[in-house]
Amino acid sequence: MNNRDDIVEKLKSSGVTPTTQRVEIAQILFARPQHLSAEQILEMANEGSSTASKATVYNTLGLFAKKGLVKEVIVDPSKVFYDSNVSRHFHFFNTDTGMLTDIPVDAINFDKLPELPEGTESSSLEVIVRIKNS
Amino acid sequence: MNNRDDIVEKLKSSGVTPTTQRVEIAQILFARPQHLSAEQILEMANEGSSTASKATVYNTLGLFAKKGLVKEVIVDPSKVFYDSNVSRHFHFFNTDTGMLTDIPVDAINFDKLPELPEGTESSSLEVIVRIKNS
């Protein structure tokens, strides 16, 4: 998933027109499963050959999230993380270091889940285990 | 828990000196189980008899959270909610309305939880069910 053609294909098949900037950002995100902030992505994008403005980075991340290419992870009040792993999983968030790490799906099991309020549907189930150094 | 003396006692027994502003803010929070943002609390505090500055509201909420009087809930990237219910429970977050509601503990059951990373301890386990209007 680090090769440009695969990325272009991936974008297209999600209904995203693969512009230079979008492909650049997608390459950063999909290089490996990771958690990046918008700031980090902006910085990384501008180290590479092409560049992208702040507005474009935010627009693109919003678009990717809407299309399901990326998952927004809200654990730190000061910034949102973009997770390139969209398969079902959960998170540890270390409040001492600010580090976000994955918990595999099969490490948690629910045997009971709540009924949703009338007139609503679920869009995601998040589990965050906040940890600190001991 | 809406009576001033009870609140003063509650603060004292958590090691918080009960100043005018802190009692005012505590009264707002503990009037009933609810989820309020700092902005809302600031506004409500300044409708009442005494007043509190922005800095004091933020300081006080941070102090209350540290002392376990209140729980920070991070679900909306734009603001943190302060939850006056500190007993174990989980949350629905409606992304259409921005409304945060409780899920009682017994509506969710885990039969498997992950091991923590080496050298860390858990500080909280959060479950957030994101919902939208259907």
Added chain:
DNA sequence: TATAGCGTTAGACAAAGTCTAGGAATGCAG
């Protein structure tokens, strides 16, 4: 009455994110 220490304050500041207005690229019709 002096002093120390904590709490509060206004307002400046910081950082993440949004908005706007215009320009560049792309694609399509004729």
Added chain:
DNA sequence: CTGCATTCCTAGACTTTGTCTAACGCTATA
């Protein structure tokens, strides 16, 4: 190819939440 519409990108202004700073007030104790 030319003209036109549409989509995308951009710089920079702006907004909002939250933090910081420096001065001031309050209370308690000696």
